[in-house]
Amino acid sequence: MVPSVIIVGGGASGALTAIHLLRLARATGTPVAVTLIDQGGRHALGQAYSTTDPHHLLNTRVERMSALDDEPDHLLAWARTTGVHAYDYLPRAIYGRYLREVLAVAEDLPARPLHRVTAAAVALDADHAVLLADGRRMAADAVVLALGNGSPAPLPGVAAHPRHIADPWAPGALTGIDDGAPVLVLGTGLTMVDVALTVTRAHPDTVVYALSRRALLPRPHLVRPALPLPVTIPDGPLRVTDLLAATRKAVRASGDWQGVLEGLRPHVQELWQRLGPDERRLFLRRVARYWEIHRHRIPPHSATAIDDLRAGGRLRLLRGSLLTAEPATDGLRIRADLDGAMTGLDVGWLVNATGPGTDVTTSPFLASLIATGVARQDSLRLGLDADPDGAVLDAGGRRSDRLFALGPLLRGTLYETTAVPEIRAQAAALAPRLLQAAVSRSAQAQPVA
Structure with a gap:
């Protein structure tokens, strides 16, 4: 039988893993079957690159965003050959198109099959086969957890409401915010920037209130890229x-x-x-x-747009915390602690832009891995516990030789692991270990003649 690898999560992390694994299989002449499972059917796009708003830009310059670890100019070359103008910061929708095309090229390699599956993974059985919500069982010699960023953590004490957007990255989540009513956005980070740019363009009267504990905005990139400067850090254990x-x-x-x-x-x-x-x-x-x-800075163009919104009074930063949100006529009545003062605010919409949630137990699939002892949370509750090379640790701290993770799930282990350059490097380093693990396991499973 052909060695098989299943990648759970079909966004950028999963796509980059599949791309590097299939290219390595071709280079080494090793047959391998790769299955890429994505719950929403957005293979290669995931959460970040499914946006259709052309004003949602990459936060990293185009020259750093190649999908291929060994070809740093690949994205620039793709842009030239496809007629895409290679701005310093591409729209994320165009980058999603690029990832899809690179994955399609890897998929078309002879005898290197890629099986795309649209389904929710719910568990692993004792033999590391992936069980799907529709009842299917998918056997694998090695499994990769590439689930990307989680949805924002629920806002304490805020009930479900048609005008409470619990996850701004859910498909179509922002399309209804076009009536000119004021919008309260919880969070002042990268997600808030995208939300503010979208909803203020949807209606000329929309005013956005952005609330966070410190009311700090992401800093802008320089127009010309900064050159790396050395920093002398003491050796040994660090404080x-x-x-x-x-x-x-x-x-x-x-x-x-x-x-x-x-x-x-x-x-x-x-x-x-x-x-x-x-x-x-x-x-x-x-x-x-x-x-x-x-x-995690924002492009100069985005920073200018945010500055213009603030200057025009259409984006107002609030420092404090949300206390309650109650239904009101045409929206929500907000009570917040703003610099120690209890303040009421009537808004038409409330958007949770507090950033990716880190509680892996909110994922039924990951929760099942923890419940069965196949995996455990890291001590900081930022993701799964794993070795720096991505090998998942079980409940007893033992390293798996068949279950691996990369991307945001490794935040507790690596911290800097959410941007494409880091994930791409992880995918490239993981590919040979995956291939070796899959080939070794497949050989063990072959019946003796």
Whole structure:
């Protein structure tokens, strides 16, 4: 039998894994059957690249967004041959088209079959076969968990309501926000930026209130890319105070915080692993939000649009927290604590843009893996516990030789693991281990003549 690999999750993480695995199989002459399971049937697009709004741009320059780890200029070459104007920051819908085409090319390689499945995975059986919600059982020699970012965590105390958008990335979630009523967006990060750009263009009277504890916006990229600058970090076990001191020293010496962050980026995963558990918790509690707004920056064009909305009074930042949201005429009555003052606000819409949820137990499939001891949550509850190379750890901390993860599920292990450049590198590194695991398991399962 042909060795088989099942990838659960068909977004960018899953597609990049399939692409690198199929290309490696061709290069080595190794037959392998790859199954890519996506619950919504959005293979290669997933949550991030299913948007149809042309104003939703990549937050990383085009030259860093190749799907192929060994061909950094592949996206630029694709753009030239397909007639796409290679802006510094492509619309995400165009990038989704690119991923689909690269996957289609890998799919068409001779004797390297890719089976696309639209279904929800619900469990693994004792032999690591994937069980689907429709009753099918799909046998596999190796399984990859590539489920991407989760939906935002539910807002405490906020009941379901037709004008409460619990997940702005659900298909069609924002299409109804076109009546000019004010919109309260929970969160002031990257998702809020996209929501604000969409809903304010849908109606000229729409005003967006963006509420978060610190009311911090993502910083803009420079028009010209920052060059990486070296940062001297002490050797050995690391403390958050050491990391901050070294970073501040480098910024003071250079006057270029963007260059300092570019210099840190390739080392973040290694630095994260040098932080002890208590230091990681301290980072998440005290530093993470500031790191995120500087590290995950927005394109200059998006930043200008946000500045224009603020200057025109159509985007208003609120610092505080949501207390209650009750149904009211034509919308919701909001009570919020704004800088210590109890404030009421009538809005037409409430959008949860607090960012990806990290509680893996909200996924029935992942919850089943944890319940059966096949996997466990990491100690920070950011994803699954795994070795840095993606091998999933079971309830007893034992490393699996057949179950792997990549992308956002590894945030507790690697922290910097949600952007395409990092996920692409993980997919390329995982491909040979997957191929070896699948071939080895398949050989063990063959009947003896």
